Amino acid sequence: MTSLWHATHQPRADRAHSLEPLPDRTDLVVVGAGITGLTTALLARRAGLEVLLLEARSIGAAATGxxxxxxxxxxxxxxxxxxRHHDQEVVDAYVRSNTDGRDLxxxxxxxxxxxxxxxxxxxxxxxxQGLRSLEQEYAxxxxxxxxxxxxxxxELPYDVAGTIALDGQLQVHPMELLEALASAFEDxxxxLVEGVRVVKVGKTETVVHxxxxxxxxxxxxMTTGAPTLDRAGHFARVVAARSYALSFALPDEAAVPHGMYLSADQPSRSIRWTPSEQGRLLLVGGNGHDVGRDGHTDRRVQQLVDWTREHWGEVSLTHQWSAQDYTAENLLPIVQKLPGGAEVWQASGFQKWGFTNGPASALALLAAVTGEPEPSGAARSAGASPECATSATRRWRSRRSAGT
Ligand SMILES: Cc1cc2nc3c(=O)[nH]c(=O)nc-3n(C[C@H](O)[C@H](O)[C@H](O)COP(=O)(O)OP(=O)(O)OC[C@H]3O[C@@H](n4cnc5c(N)ncnc54)[C@H](O)[C@@H]3O)c2cc1C
Structure with a gap:
């Protein structure tokens, strides 16, 4: 099951660990080359730190790609x-932080x-019931x-009871994005070293094994998605959820919607398009479940194929793939220092929205490792010197550490 993104990305051979030994020491080790790790590593390097980015497999190997x-x-x-779990101020802070992430x-x-x-x-x-969910989401x-x-x-070929919309959002080829971030980091x-798995990090001294x-x-x-270090029961604070995605070529590409759609009802259906050599492809995703709770994953994929053919007719499947992401028990992303004397930070819990939460976390991690105030995404991406943290992000972080 190779994703469309990996199938249309040329991996680089010059990042293998066998080519050059790892250094004895560095300022910062970032673990995991998904969107969060690569953005953090690039920002930290641009802030003047010596940065080593270690990836167990290859860039984008887990959720991002x-x-x-x-x-x-x-x-x-x-x-x-x-x-439903927090007051509106926390929602406001989440949106501000995600806006910073998107702008960055x-x-x-x-x-x-x-x-x-x-x-x-x-x-x-x-x-x-879905309509009631929309009303709450809108509010x-x-x-x-x-x-x-x-x-x-x-533009959907079936009836809907209602739709809420937000204009001006983005979609991207994730491996083109990661490759650009990786090259900018190296430049x-x-x-960046691929094929190196971090197995342990010292609790009092920052030694990365x-x-x-x-x-x-x-x-x-640590930007590994899954909490790989067994500390503070962190592994028990997140739930892993798997979803599926498929790409289809349609006989008439005019039938491929332009918008990015997601159903409020279950089973979830996620729709977008992507450019390709075959023209505009239709992407259909969703049908997710908690990891380990369904032994019939092939059936999940087949249901998506059948559903797509029911609504779009004789489509031809080009790629199918699946991945998992993590949701914290309080539904908020986790950016935290792990217990112990060593300076080990972690970011996870993006609830399948890491393309905004990942870069937002990178801003918070940059502030943590440099000791500088957190810049706004727009200021940072424009190359401006770090400015004050957004008050929303600060409020959000202090509430998070207070366990709300
Ligand atoms: C099917 C699906 C669709 C999604 N669609 C969207 C979407 O449309 N928009 C959106 O915003 N979000 C989406 N998400 C969520 C998003 O993909 C993730 O939140 C995001 O990619 C997480 O990025 P990350 O860098 O934190 O982790 P990952 O991309 O999972 O990267 C972690 C990296 O760490 C490496 N690693 C793990 N352990 C070690 C170790 N011990 N040593 C070294 N390296 C290690 C892994 O190999 C991996 O490359 C989706 C998720 C899924 C599952």
């Missing part, structure tokens, strides 16, 4: 989900020449200042 890569502040029904990523894509498409994001309902989003709108019109003097030797560092950032 196997996602649907929508960069959106309308995230299905995430905001109303957070609102947009600035980097502009700077590095990564192509992306600007599209409208939609959450739609097909049932009365939470408008409360946080997002310019939401209701619409009766969609700035950072070192890997499958090919040890590296001493002042600080370590």
């Amino acid at each position: 196997n996602s649907t890569a929508k960069v959106s502040l309308l995230q299905g029904t995430v905001l109303s989900g957070i609102r 990523l947009t600035g980097l894509m502009e700077e590095l020449g990564v192509s992306y498409q600007r599209e409208t994001a939609y959450t739609y309902a097909t049932t009365d 939470a989003a408008v409360g946080a200042g997002l310019p939401m709108r209701w619409t009766d019109r969609t 700035a003097g950072g070192r 890997t499958t090919v030797g040890d590296v001493r560092a002042d600080k370590v950032v």
Whole structure:
């Protein structure tokens, strides 16, 4: 099951660990080369730190290179989900932080020449229950200042009970994005090594133990998605959820919607398009479940194929893939220092919205490892010197550490 993104990306052979031994020491080791690790590593290197980025497999091997890569502040029904457990101020802070993440990523894509498409994001309902979810999502989003709108019109080939929309969101080819971030990091003097798994990090001294030797560092950032270090019961604070994605060529590409759609109802259905050598492809994803709770994953994929053919007719499947992402028990992303004397930081829990939460976490991690105030995404991506943290992000972080 190779994703469309990996199938259309040329991996680089010059990042193998066998080519050059690891250094004895460095300022910062970043572990994991998904969107969070690569963005953090690039920002830290540009801030003047000596950075070593270690990846167990290859860039984008886990969630990022196997996602649907929508960069959106309308995230299905995430905001109303957070609102049910927290007050509106936390939703506001989440939106501010994700806005910073999206703006940072947009600035980097502009700077590095990564192509992306600007599209409208939609959450739609097909049932009365879904419609109630939309009303709650609309209220939470408008409360946080997002310019939401209701619409009766969609490009979908089936009836919907209602749709909320947010214009001007983005979609991208995730491996083109990661390759651009990786190259920019290397061009700035950072070192990215693939095929090196971190197996342990010292609790009092920051020694990173890997499958090919040890590296001493002042600080370590774990951006591995799954909490790989067994500390503070962190592994028990997140739930892993798997989803599936497929790409299809349609006989008439005019039938491929332009918008980025996500259903409020279950089973979830995620839709977007992507450019390709075969023209515009239709991407259909969703049908997710908690990891380990379904032994019939082939059936999940077949259901998506059948559903797509029911609505779009004789489509031809080009690629299918799946991946998992992590959700924290309080539904908020986790950016934290792990217990112990050593400076080890971790970011996870993006609830399948890492293309905004990952870069947002990179800003918080940059502040943590440099000791500088957190810049806003826009200021950072424009190369400005660090400015004050957004008050929303500070509030959010202090609330998080207070366990709310
Ligand atoms: C099917 C699916 C679709 C999604 N679609 C979207 C979307 O449309 N929009 C959106 O915003 N989000 C989406 N997400 C979520 C998003 O993909 C993730 O939140 C995001 O990619 C997480 O990025 P990351 O860098 O934190 O982790 P990852 O991309 O998972 O990267 C972690 C890296 O760490 C490496 N690693 C792990 N352990 C070690 C170790 N011990 N040593 C060294 N390296 C290690 C892994 O090999 C991996 O490369 C989706 C998720 C899924 C599952």
